[in-house]
Amino acid sequence: MDKPSVIDKEDLNKLIAKLNQQGYKTIGPTIRGEAIVYDRISSIEDLPEGWTDEQGPGHYRIKKRNDKALFGFNVSPHSWKQFLHPPEKKLWTAEKNGSSFKIIPEELENPKFAFIGVRSCELHAIAIQDKVFIQGPHIDSVYQINRKDLFTVAVNCGQAGGTCFCVSMQTGPKVNSEFDLALTEVLEKDKHYFVVETGSDRAQSIIENLDLRTAENQELKIAEEIIDNTAQNMGRFLDTEGIKETLFENLEHPRWEEVANRCLSCANCTMACPTCFCSTVEDVTDITGDHAERWQKWDSCFTMDFTYIHGGHVRNSTKSQYRQWMTHKLASWIDQFDSSGCVGCGRCITWCPVGIDLTEEVAAIRKSDKTKIDNI
Ligand code: SF4
Ligand code: SF4
Incomplete structure (x- = not known):
């Protein structure tokens, strides 16, 4: 250039x-x-x-x-x-046509x-x-x-x-x-x-x-x-060395329970995050039943419905939701997409109403890394 x-x-x-x-x-x-x-x-x-x-x-x-x-x-x-x-975003509209119906994709x-x-x-x-x-x-x-x-x-x-x-x-x-x-x-x-x-x-x-x-x-x-x-003046620091292994090896760390006691499961962190991509679909009909629409909407691993499958929720506690969010961002994302899912923008920290800070959570887990302590 x-x-x-x-x-x-x-x-x-x-x-x-x-x-x-x-x-x-x-x-x-x-x-x-x-x-x-x-x-x-x-x-x-x-x-x-x-x-x-x-x-x-x-x-x-x-x-x-x-x-x-x-x-x-x-x-x-x-x-x-x-x-x-x-x-x-609206994905498509369906119009009833006698005993049949027509799907009209969104232009x-x-x-x-x-x-x-x-x-x-x-x-x-x-x-x-x-x-x-x-x-x-x-x-x-x-x-x-x-x-x-x-x-x-x-x-x-x-x-x-x-x-x-x-x-x-x-x-x-x-x-x-x-x-x-x-x-x-x-x-x-x-x-x-x-x-x-x-x-x-x-x-x-x-x-x-x-x-x-x-x-x-x-x-x-x-x-x-x-x-x-x-x-040289970053507000936060995250030690990423071996972070995937550390998080995977500490899935039962007591810190997850501790953070769950503070977390409100409000999903703000996922909404503010520039990389979170999960969505759900909703179908709506009008009162006549002649007209229906399918909408795609942002969803979050912090909502209860997100993991609902026949008969129950896969992640039915705040502990499991927060652990899923952070281990996906910082660990399993690497296997899935060959990069971290976090770019360090800090939005999830700023916009968490109770000020939960993922850099602090990772540091706390590292400080009392269960696998390292068990091996001493
Ligand atoms: S700091 Fe990372 S996890 Fe938090 S909002 Fe930004 S990209 Fe998402
Ligand atoms: S923004 Fe904070 S309180 Fe809300 S779900 Fe995320 S970590 Fe929990």
């Missing part, structure tokens, strides 16, 4: 306008309901200029920064999953998304969901069409969040996976600019007529320092 270039803050509007002209629906961070969420944006005026987020276990708030950074926060409560794998439209401000951990999460939905034997046609023309404008993180641990998961903070454009936001004295890396040919054609200039070595050095500083 070419040497990185530089775009000034104001010229970012030209990038968004160009994407819109080419038919992309631009989605980016914006403020709504006292949170920084991802939603439709049409210019940089929609971005959360001068705002940051404060995240901790069971804690989230936005607050003013003392500068005008556009991406000076960490991750949004909702991930990009909501656009590629929507929480609810799918390519939304041609351009995501602005995707973090490195979030790119990794999208790559994980790609494996689940479009790279396996069963293709999810809704995900496939939503993902088809996705254009990603990634952002290297300029600060570490209180619950982030992407360094432990090797998923950030520097964008190191597939992207179209990757920006590093630099604010120094009276300058506000972005160092831009190009990751695809179509991105090259998008930026061709914008006012970009080649980055100077000093600007590249500053950008690298910003990312290094983020990496």
Whole structure:
């Protein structure tokens, strides 16, 4: 790829306008309901200029920064999953026709998304969901069409969040996976600019007529320092060494009972997680019985119905649900998809109403690893 270039803050509007002209629906961070969420944006005026987020276990708030950074926060409560794998989608409609009925499949439209401000951990999460939905034997046609023309404008993180641990998961903070454009936001004295890396040919054609200039070595050095500083200030750490074996060998560890006493089985962690992909289907009919619909909806390993099979629930305790969730994320996912199911975004920690922190849970299990203690 070419040497990185530089775009000034104001010229970012030209990038968004160009994407819109080419038919992309631009989605980016914006403020709504006292949170920084991802939603439709049409210019940089929609971005959360001068705002940051404060995240901790069971804690989230936005607050003013003392500068005008556009991406000076960490991750949004909702991930990009909501656009590629929507929480609810109608699969088909059935219409009664005399003594028969007709199935009408849902028509799918390519939304041609351009995501602005995707973090490195979030790119990794999208790559994980790609494996689940479009790279396996069963293709999810809704995900496939939503993902088809996705254009990603990634952002290297300029600060570490209180619950982030992407360094432990090797998923950030520097964008190191597939992207179209990757920006590093630099604010120094009276300058506000972005160092831009190009990751695809179509991105090259998008930026061709914008006012970009080649980055100077000093600007590249500053950008690298910003990312290094983020990496050195992670909010959390997760020791992943032999994690699969440790969790599998400790399925009867007393910590599962202890965490179950705190866990509310609310499923927030799975809803907020950018890689969780489980869903259920529901059929609904109208009062006449002439019209029925089948809907696919996000589901969670924390709901009782999720494991109901004739006659009972496979996981009927909070202990078994939490253990399933964490061992799938951090252990059996590796066998299933050849990677961890966790990208270290920290959402499950921030959005757990009782502040359960999977990095703490793993550390507690390691500290009194039953197999190691039994072997002493
Ligand atoms: S398990 Fe938690 S930290 Fe890991 S990707 Fe999911 S929400 Fe993020
Ligand atoms: S770990 Fe927290 S967020 Fe997840 S189900 Fe339990 S209480 Fe809810």
